[in-house]
Amino acid sequence: MGDFLQYTVIGLTVGSFYALVALGYTIVYGIIRLINFAQGDLSMVGAFLGWTLLVSFGFEHLPVYLALVIAFVVPMIGTAIVNLGILQFAYKPLLRRSLLAILITALGMSLLLQNAAELIWGAAIEAYPPNLLPLSGFFVGPVHVTYVQIALVVASLLLMGGLVAFIQGTTIGTAMRALAVDHDAARLMGINVDAVIRIAFVLGAMLAAASGVMLGIYYVQIHFTMGFLLGLRAFTAAVLGGIGNIPGAMAGGMLIGLLEAYTTGYLSGTWEDVVVFGVLITVLIVKPTGLFGERVAERM
Amino acid sequence: MIARLSDRQVGRAYATVRDRLGRTPYWSRVVVALAAIGAAVISWNDDYVTAVAVSVATYAMLGLGLNIVVGYAGLLDLGYAAFFAIGAYTSALLMTQAHWNFFTTLPFAVLFTGTAGAILGYPTLRLRSDYLAIVTLGFGEMTRITFNNWEYAGGPNGVLGIPWPNFFGYELNTQGDFFIVGLFLLAIAMIFAEHLDHSRLGRGWVAIREDEFAAESVGVPSLRLKLFAYVMGGMWGGLAGAFFATRIGAIDPTSFTFQLSVLILIVIVLGGTGSLPGVLVGALVVVALPELLRELSDVRLLVFAVLLVGMMLLRPQGLWPRIRRKPKPFYGLQEEEPEDVAARILREHQVQMEERDRRHAAAGHKVPAKGEVLLEVDGVVQQFGGLRAVDNVSFSVRRGEIFSIIGPNGGGKTTLFNCITGVQRPKRGRVLFDGRPIVGLRPHVIVARGIGRTFQGIRLFKNMAVFENVMVGLYARHRTMTWQAMLHTPGERKDELRTLQESRRWLSFVGLESMAGQLASQLSYADQRRVEIARALAAHPHLVLFDEPAAGMNPTEKLELVGIIRKIRDLGITVVLIEHDMSLVMRVSGRIAVLDHGILIALGKPAEIQNDPAVIEAYLGREDDDTDALTARGA
Numbered sequence: 001m002g003d004f005l006q007y008t009v010i011g012l013t014v015g016s017f018y019a020l021v022a023l024g025y026t027i028v029y030g031i032i033r034l035i036n037f038a039q040g041d042l043s044m045v046g047a048f049l050g051w052t053l054l055v056s057f058g059f060e061h062l063p064v065y066l067a068l069v070i071a072f073v074v075p076m077i078g079t080a081i082v083n084l085g086i087l088q089f090a091y092k093p094l095l096r097r098s099l100l101a102i103l104i105t106a107l108g109m110s111l112l113l114q115n116a117a118e119l120i121w122g123a124a125i126e127a128y129p130p131n132l133l134p135l136s137g138f139f140v141g142p143v144h145v146t147y148v149q150i151a152l153v154v155a156s157l158l159l160m161g162g163l164v165a166f167i168q169g170t171t172i173g174t175a176m177r178a179l180a181v182d183h184d185a186a187r188l189m190g191i192n193v194d195a196v197i198r199i200a201f202v203l204g205a206m207l208a209a210a211s212g213v214m215l216g217i218y219y220v221q222i223h224f225t226m227g228f229l230l231g232l233r234a235f236t237a238a239v240l241g242g243i244g245n246i247p248g249a250m251a252g253g254m255l256i257g258l259l260e261a262y263t264t265g266y267l268s269g270t271w272e273d274v275v276v277f278g279v280l281i282t283v284l285i286v287k288p289t290g291l292f293g294e295r296v297a298e299r300m
Numbered sequence: 301m302i303a304r305l306s307d308r309q310v311g312r313a314y315a316t317v318r319d320r321l322g323r324t325p326y327w328s329r330v331v332v333a334l335a336a337i338g339a340a341v342i343s344w345n346d347d348y349v350t351a352v353a354v355s356v357a358t359y360a361m362l363g364l365g366l367n368i369v370v371g372y373a374g375l376l377d378l379g380y381a382a383f384f385a386i387g388a389y390t391s392a393l394l395m396t397q398a399h400w401n402f403f404t405t406l407p408f409a410v411l412f413t414g415t416a417g418a419i420l421g422y423p424t425l426r427l428r429s430d431y432l433a434i435v436t437l438g439f440g441e442m443t444r445i446t447f448n449n450w451e452y453a454g455g456p457n458g459v460l461g462i463p464w465p466n467f468f469g470y471e472l473n474t475q476g477d478f479f480i481v482g483l484f485l486l487a488i489a490m491i492f493a494e495h496l497d498h499s500r501l502g503r504g505w506v507a508i509r510e511d512e513f514a515a516e517s518v519g520v521p522s523l524r525l526k527l528f529a530y531v532m533g534g535m536w537g538g539l540a541g542a543f544f545a546t547r548i549g550a551i552d553p554t555s556f557t558f559q560l561s562v563l564i565l566i567v568i569v570l571g572g573t574g575s576l577p578g579v580l581v582g583a584l585v586v587v588a589l590p591e592l593l594r595e596l597s598d599v600r601l602l603v604f605a606v607l608l609v610g611m612m613l614l615r616p617q618g619l620w621p622r623i624r625r626k627p628k629p630f631y632g633l634q635e636e637e638p639e640d641v642a643a644r645i646l647r648e649h650q651v652q653m654e655e656r657d658r659r660h661a662a663a664g665h666k667v668p669a670k671g672e673v674l675l676e677v678d679g680v681v682q683q684f685g686g687l688r689a690v691d692n693v694s695f696s697v698r699r700g701e702i703f704s705i706i707g708p709n710g711g712g713k714t715t716l717f718n719c720i721t722g723v724q725r726p727k728r729g730r731v732l733f734d735g736r737p738i739v740g741l742r743p744h745v746i747v748a749r750g751i752g753r754t755f756q757g758i759r760l761f762k763n764m765a766v767f768e769n770v771m772v773g774l775y776a777r778h779r780t781m782t783w784q785a786m787l788h789t790p791g792e793r794k795d796e797l798r799t800l801q802e803s804r805r806w807l808s809f810v811g812l813e814s815m816a817g818q819l820a821s822q823l824s825y826a827d828q829r830r831v832e833i834a835r836a837l838a839a840h841p842h843l844v845l846f847d848e849p850a851a852g853m854n855p856t857e858k859l860e861l862v863g864i865i866r867k868i869r870d871l872g873i874t875v876v877l878i879e880h881d882m883s884l885v886m887r888v889s890g891r892i893a894v895l896d897h898g899i900l901i902a903l904g905k906p907a908e909i910q911n912d913p914a915v916i917e918a919y920l921g922r923e924d925d926d927t928d929a930l931t932a933r934g935a
Contacts, residue, residue, distance in 0.1 A: 033430075034430075035430045035433070035434065090609055090612075090613065093613055094612065094613070097616070098374075099429050099430060100370070100374055100376055100429065100509075100573075101616055103376050103429070103430055103433055104376070104569060104608065104612055105608075105609055105612045105613070107378070107562065107565070107608070108605050108609035108612065109605075109609060111562060111601060111604070112602065112605035112606065112609060114601075114605075115601045115602035115605055116602060118598075118602075119598070119599060228558070232437070232438070232441075235434055236438075239431070239434075270445070270448070270449050271445070271449065273441060273445055274442050274445050274446065274449075277438035277439070277441060277442045278442070280434070280438050281423075281424075281435055281438055281439070284424070284427055284431055284435055285424065288426075288427065288431070
């Protein structure tokens with residue numbers, strides 16, 4: 001039982017990172033029906049930007065709160081700019097072309113980001129400052145919870161809350177929801193469709209970057225290929241929750257995190273991806289709308 | 301002299317040469333081309349060059365397989381390396397554990413990967429293509445991780461000490477030997493791929509890629525074909541995998557990563573999806589470019605990523621694109637006089653119908669005679685959320701008549717068509733065709749039962765030639781098997797020729813024979829509608845449903861359309877028409893049904909409908925002094 005709770009804590013922590021990336025998939029997909037393969041790699045870019053600031057620029061020596069604010073805010077902005085560039089340069093010209101063309105392009109952008117990152121930051125594993133946040137923790141019964149875990153989960157929840165508030169509470173959020181239903185009708189109502197798409201890409205990138213920095217703080221080690229598996233798991237999370245569905249993405253992220261933690265804990269780390277992919281395939285086959293619903297099977 | 305040739309003349313000369321070449325059997329061209337490449341590489345006599353050439357051949361084989369899945373059928377597969385891995389492991393384990401000969405393992409490698417294709421394909425066929433991409437990616441990774449964790453297959457170390465292939469006592473162990481084996485396998489892979497491309501299967505795949513919904517609605521069993529694409533694609537990957545295993549001598553899971561899947565995808569995107577020579581070009585670029593840019597090996601993948609995105613943006617058709625337009629599609633076919641064509645169509649159609657009626661009767665069903673009920677719509681209800689698009693509609697269409705369905709926009713006419721053709725399943729009610737219920741059948745099955753259709757918004761396969769569009773309509777009537785198509789057997793050739801001839805007749809029937817070689821998208825609106833009609837007729841239906849065939853036509857074209865519709869009826873085909881042009885409807889229809897807000901408000905002869913107060917009200921509102929507008933238009 002103690003083990004189980006311990007794995008649950010780990011799973012929820014990791015799951016909150018997945019949830020953030022999954023939200024990026026879901027927001028972009030909801031609006032332009034595109035699986036932005038580069039989502040996971042944006043997270044990697046965010047992680048490296050954060051690392052550059054903290055380690056290369058030495059901001060880790062600033063007071064911890066200031067360092068954290070810089071390490072989150074600047075990568076979020078930087079990654080948002082990168083994603084806007086991808087949208088403008090690669091996706092925009094293809095939006096009216098076949099799904100195949102745009103999927104291949106998205107894949108190409110993912111590859112491009114990875115290899116550009118390798119070129120810029122090198123192929124070596126880099127390390128976040130290990131003692132940025134206090135490493136200690138406390139026991140709840142037999143379960144050890146660290147302050148880092150608490151801080152990261154709280155930060156993720158705050159970001160998710162902010163996102164929901166933005167989408168439900170602001171005019172732009174309303175426009176995003178309208179666009180998810182019907183592009184043409186939204187355009188006719190005077191919504192600047194291009195601007196809303198850009199905002200979706202900015203939001204997606206910011207969430208991804210935040211999760212990247214969190215991963216860096218949590219796992220310490222970062223690598224230019226880390227976005228690939230992260231992206232896949234997050235995508236699985238988005239599908240599990242029903243792609244296009246925001247609460248679904250959050251729940252899906254947590255579920256995938258838990259699943260991964262239990263698999264690693266009870267089975268073996270070597271099988272965790274097989275289990276995650278197995279879940280993905282099973283969900284798509286058995287309940288393609290995900291747990292919280294979104295139609296994905298092609299209408300015939 | 302040469303300088304004075306215009307572009308057009310050059311183009312025509314090129315087309316003629318291509319046509320001539322096109323008439324030599326494909327296998328002979330492949331053999332000549334590959335033999336020439338082979339001779340060039342071998343005479344170079346450089347082990348390094350030969351080794352690179354072997355790699356090119358391997359990638360080309362993989363590209364050919366992925367091309368079937370992505371290029372023909374339009375299904376993005378991001379885990380193709382899995383098939384390569386399964387083929388390699390199958391062959392390697394059989395050689396090392398069971399001590400089989402390489403060539404004996406080949407059929408098993410191909411069989412296993414084909415099966416793997418079916419296992420992957422079957423449950424995922426109904427998925428949207430973007431989900432499919434992710435599922436295939438997952439499949440690829442799962443396969444690799446499974447091999448990595450599988451002790452019998454050596455785990456992370458893989459299979460070592462794979463023997464050289466033994467060819468009747470002669471051990472093949474030099475790069476030159478492998479090159480020859482590779483070329484041989486590549487030739488087989490290319491010839492089979494080309495044969496498939498030019499068979500009904502290939503046309504069916506492209507039709508699915510262009511518009512899956514339309515393909516299914518004109519008789520292409522889309523799910524089965526997609527499954528075939530996976531199985532075939534897997535088989536090619538298995539062949540390449542087995543070859544790779546024996547050549548390298550040791551395989552391990554790191555040879556089969558996602559990166560490899562992406563590289564194979566780059567091979568076909570660079571070359572041009574769907575294009576076979578393009579695959580060779582793509583393989584050459586993907587393998588040879590890194591060799592040329594050794595000092596830049598760090599940025600190899602970056603270069604490929606840029607190439608991939610750049611190609612999609614700037615030259616999506618690839619370096620050596622596939623051309624589907626054919627200047628003279630009927631070259632070499634026996635010429636037929638127009639009267640002859642009409643007579644043949646009539647005769648052929650009667651034969652088809654009689655045969656069908658006979659089969660129908662033999663199965664114990666009642667065959668409706670002319671004037672008896674052919675299609676019965678009984679209490680059909682279709683509901684979208686709170687909207688009843690079709691509300692308890694019942695009527696019957698008699699064999700041999702022209703029946704029109706009219707009504708204001710949003711009246712539920714197209715929804716009714718969709719319920720009849722199996723596109724949608726009505727919430728309630730029955731649809732009987734030939735006395736048999738057809739609700740719940742898939743659209744292509746309903747086509748095979750004898751119902752053809754056209755679409756309100758034209759849904760042709762835009763990037764296929766006009767005659768190919770019609771040939772897709774003939775899909776259900778082919779009599780050949782897939783293996784025959786792969787081998788391009790005499791039987792299959794005859795079948796193809798017959799199909800081609802028939803598509804030509806149907807095009808001549810609608811007056812478009814001269815446009816046959818053009819791309820469907822190049823035709824005028826009215827002509828596209830006529831191609832749709834020819835495509836629907838090609839399946840020799842008992843009943844055709846035309847959804848607003850006159851929309852966008854000018855008066856002359858409408859007049860011709862009336863002629864075509866009457867000719868169709870004269871063939872003995874029953875016609876159901878949705879149309880807004882009242883003068884056309886009144887002129888051709890035997891009976892008319894009027895739908896308003898999903899409710900059948902009138903049914904009768906044209907004259908009755910024109911004077912029906914309910915119909916007039918539906919169209920014009922309640923104002924009494926406007927009533928003569930409808931009768932005036934229908935004069």
